[in-house]
Amino acid sequence: LGAIAASCKAQVVYLQDTRGALYNEQVEFLTSLFKERLPGKTVGFCGANNLQMAFSNSVTAIIEGANLIDGSVMGLGRGCGGCPTENLMCFLKNPKFKLRPVLVALQHHVQPMHAADDTLFGLGPTGCPAMPFLVAGTRNDDVSDAVAWCNAGMKHDGVRFLDFQRSKAKQFPTPKPKLIDEENKRIASTHVV
Template identity: 35%
Template sequence: MEKDYNEEVKVIDCTIRDGGLVNNFYFKDELVKNVYSSCREAKIDYMEIGYKASEEYFSYKEFGKWKFCKEEDIRNVVGESKSGTKLSIMADVGRTNFNELLPKNKSIIDMIRVAAYIHQIEEACEIIKNISDKGYETSLNLMAVSLLKERELNNALEKISKSKVNVVYIVDSFGALYTDDIKDLTNKYLKYIKSSGIKLGIHAHNNRQMAYANSIEALKNGATFVDATMYGLGRGAGNCYMELMLGYLNSQKYSIRPVIQCIQDNILPLKEKIKWGQDISYMLTGQYNIHPKCAIDFLKDENHVKKYLEFFDGVKKY
């Protein structure tokens, strides 16, 4: 069925950033370039090309270059003349030296997306002010919202509503939420931020195979930014599938064909080397609303196929 397209909706491709959590950001430049080219051809609004982590906290011995997103590395991939798809990077509070960020007029990056947990909100808002003053678009990903008590969330949203952030995200970090939860959260977030002109986004994980449905629910109720990855590439159970989301938006603006080609030529070959996507263990961490790290570790065991009941009994204790 045809649907009305909301011209305010912006799609962010997180294939490299979220996918980097699967392979420690060891993507070849050619693959990153191909994803970027596909985003441009598909007319996707933003591509998140990686993290801006600090070498004070992480080492090149353990992580690839897209964990650090140095300006010269990005320019080597996307070129100097950039149009169409904007570029974003993510930076975690407490894991990034924000003083290292160049002013926007010296950077090819358009948006800095700050990720923070509830106890870091005040620091995150101050960081966002500094980033905004440097000329960047900003977003704030409030992590692990499914764990928050209502009073905690209300207090955080009150502070965020007074900040200089452009977009705040509902982040279903553990893939634990259902559509009713997303509807309630969307309405709550908008209640606090709408009068400030702050936009709302959705970043969903697929532990319960709800990422696509939850993303749609958020858009239906007023969110205008949505994250997705090609073939769902992302940590653990993965993310909302880009090819599904573009099909849902069903507009003349976006083209699915370049995404399908990128999946065929670049993403599917990764499946032979790294693992992501639906698994019973990820489903269980979603059901019990816990971080998927234990499932990730479980799947490293070559004999895990014979140990699902053991995992089930263990995860119930959380």
């Protein structure tokens, strides 16, 4: 971080929990560390929701001094999504943020899509992540395999997905699910649970 502070001209440094595997204590530590070691830089945070920690981790980052926080309506995003904008707005209690337009957009545009397809972004009817995303977050794995698993109609088969992730061969069951794209395959996971 010292080298970054000395040479980086960027004004913003973002903490990204891409795999949705961080807990509050880790976000607290990292945000504090970045604030301390990168003076004069704005610190931001973006949390993925594999372990249902995106909102809680975002609040922790705010408390520790992060000034830019990612969010999306109903938490929609890749895999299990991220921090719901509407939750952040309620937490911040800032009169300049208007909750009603966000809820109108959610009710009229997002909820109908979700009702039509409960596998939208890996979420089930309760809004909780499909089991493969939970497994990926617990193991700190990239979510591309979980996305492919869910796209193959196996989002409720978390046990088999865990076994699949633990296997060295990692051969998809027949028929092989279509992977999202080449970029999602570029990061090999090395974490073991």
